[in-house]
Every structure is written in C-alpha cells, then in structure tokens.
Amino acid sequence: MIELAEHVAEVLDVGPGTRVFEVDCGSGDFLFPFYLNGYVCGGCDADAGAVAVAEVAMPDGVFQVAAASLLDPALPWDVMVCRTLGTMDDEDRGRGVLARMFAKATHAIAVLDLPAERQQWLLHALAEVGASAIQFEASSTPGRVNAFARA
Secondary structure, three states, X not given: OHXXXXXXXXXXXXXXXXXXXXXXXXXOOOOXXXXXXXXXXXXXXXXXXXXXXXXXXXXXXXXXXXXXXXOOOOOXXXXXXXXXXXXXXXXXXXXXXXXXXXXXXXXXXXXXXXXHHHHHHHHHHHHHHOOEEEEEEEOOOOOEEEEEEEO
8 A cells, every 4th residue: 555655646746744535445544654654634434443443543634434425525635535436336426426526626636446447437527527637547456547637
C-alpha cells in the first residue's frame, strides 16, 4: 500500500497537509501511509468494525460509518479516492458515488483498480460530472486500470 499511496500523491501532485478521503476505506490500510506523512485523512465504510480500526490507527482522522452511496458531498476534501468502484455491479449506483466524490473533491479524484473493461464507462461517467485532465494508467493488478481526474 505504501508504494500505491506514494504513486497517487505523485500523480496528483499533493503533499503533507493535503486532505485525503477514501470511499469504502475499510480499516484504513491505504490511508495509513498518508497519515504517517502528515496528510489529513478521512474515510467512510459501511463496516463499523473496520472504521473502528481506522479510528484507532489514525486518531486524528475523520471517519464515519456510512455506505458509499450516502456520501455527503457538502463536506469538501482535497482528494477523493475509491478502490471499490469496480466492484459495484449497479452502474447507476457507481455513477452516483462518482458524482458525490467529484462534488466533494476540491483538487482531484482517484479511482483505483478498476477492471479495464469498465474504463470506457468511467470515462463517460467522469465526463458527465465535468472532470478534466482525465488520466488512465495500468494498475499493478493485470487487467485493471487506475484513473485520475482534476476537480
């Protein structure tokens, strides 16, 4: 996770002090390297036990027990990240989560580990919400891609 976090920070050109929020953050494994390097971290997950682990690991973090589809777009964060968008079977639900992420992001969003066959769908969904500077790259997992976009 450390290498992936460093790569995301590099691609999005962010550094310590940046506010990074992960949708479906689980226990915060992806966010922890950011936290250790002085980023402000937060996330949401439907699993209360996983959120409790994240809160212990990152006591200054801002975590909430909530489904991705209930993400409140009114509370802004610099960077929004999601590693689970590719697991959402309902494309309308995925589009809704992406729209909420984009509404919350003041700098950029990152969608990580998306199945490559959903790249075209994501490109259209990002265009629908007004994303710019959209960049795709191969994920470290074969057959998957990462996407980055500016808010």
